Amino acid sequence: MATTKKLKAAILGFGGMGHCHASQYGAQKDVKLVAVCDIDPSKFFMDNVELNFGDSGKTDVKALKCYTSYEELIAGEPDLDYIDICLPSDLHCEYACRAMNDGFNVLCEKPMALNTADCDKMIKTSKATGKLLMIAQCLRFSDSFNMIRKFYENGKYGKLLRFSLHRMGGFPKGWFREVDRSGGALMDLHIHDIDFVMYMLGKPDSLRARGVVVKSGGVDDLSVNLNYKDGPIVDAESSWARGGWQCGMAAVFENATVATDGGDVTIYQMDKPLKTLKPKNDNMYFNEIAYFAKCVKTNTLPDVASLESIRETIRVLLLETKSALAGGKCIKL
Ligand SMILES: NC(=O)c1ccc[n+]([C@@H]2O[C@H](COP(=O)([O-])OP(=O)(O)OC[C@H]3O[C@@H](n4cnc5c(N)ncnc54)[C@H](O)[C@@H]3O)[C@@H](O)[C@H]2O)c1
DSSP, rough: OOSSOOOEEEOOOOOHHHHHHTSTTTOSSSSSEEEESSOOGGGGGOOOOOETTTOOOOOOGGEEEESSSSHHHHHHHOOOOOEOOOOOOHEEEEEEEHHHHHHOEEEEEEEEEHHHHHHHHHHHHHHHHOOOEEOOOOGGGGHHHHHHHHHHHHHHTOEEEEEEEEEEOOOOGGGGSSHHHOOOOOOIIIIIHHHHHHHHHHSSEEEEEEEEEEESSSSSEEEEEETTTTEEEEEEEEEESSSSSSSEEEESSSSEEEEEEESSSSOOTTTTEEEEEEOOOOOOOHHHHHHHHHHHHTTTTOOOOOOHHHHHHHHHHHHHHHHTTTTSSSSEE
16 A cells, blocks of 8 residues: 655665765655664765765765664664665675565665576565565666667667667775675676666677676676677677776667767767757666655566566676686677
């Protein structure tokens, strides 16, 4: 039964992404943030944090309850409507399953998990407990990326011929450098682009990745071709071995090239002035929280980011790693 009261949420893992999510709750219609939890209490004294893509945004931490363990959090806040997990990637499966088994819905940062067995466990636990689980694959909630998806679907600029994406930065610090914990550059950065490609085009027929191991022990810099029979040429590049942050995509249609770096969308047509479209609300982090809160309020499955589709993204990323480590072997899906 739908309720008019605001839902209550808590963030588990109050580092960079925890702060980023926290800063998005102030203006939410359906949910308020009541608590944060981190094993490192120094995080409660920061009101914003620097992430690879920029500033996390500000949060008034003094207005929130602070806990230093998951057990304390659920004992202190038994009536939470959901837990928003922003923990290191290797802890997503464990804590998402624990939270669902303890009776909470869960919004969980990407990557869903670092292997498909853990993804399956998360799907099974959501079904067995009846608790909603959504993975925060944020590009699915980006207005600018979705404008391009709409042009693909409505054929406004003709057939999509080529789709090219990139997402790169320098080597991150801390636990990210342990590939067993983070999944490396593929699960950190490249996952966003591959997840969006598959959200838009579905599963590729085959893939071929070329990549190099530079410093982390995992594939740090790679280029991949996803092959769609009768579909567009799709390539994506990702790296932890480049200096500054850069990301973007270009969709080359028959009659226009539509591009974005996550902000404005540009439309290039031969011999015409470049057109710029401004997305209505391009705060994808705000949008994903608003969407999940609505799903919890109405007890509706979060189909925009279905668990099965995101498990497929993880499977493809693992196959890309296999292909890159085998010197660019073509892998059929
Ligand atoms: N969607 C995006 O754009 C995006 C961007 C950056 C990171 N992320 C994802 O967010 C997640 C977190 O990344 P981050 O950059 O915030 O890392 P981070 O290290 O800054 O934050 C993780 C926090 O979790 C805390 N923590 C660790 N174990 C804990 C436990 N058992 N209980 C409570 N707290 C615990 C740590 O002390 C730390 O503060 C990762 O999975 C990453 O992939 C997503």
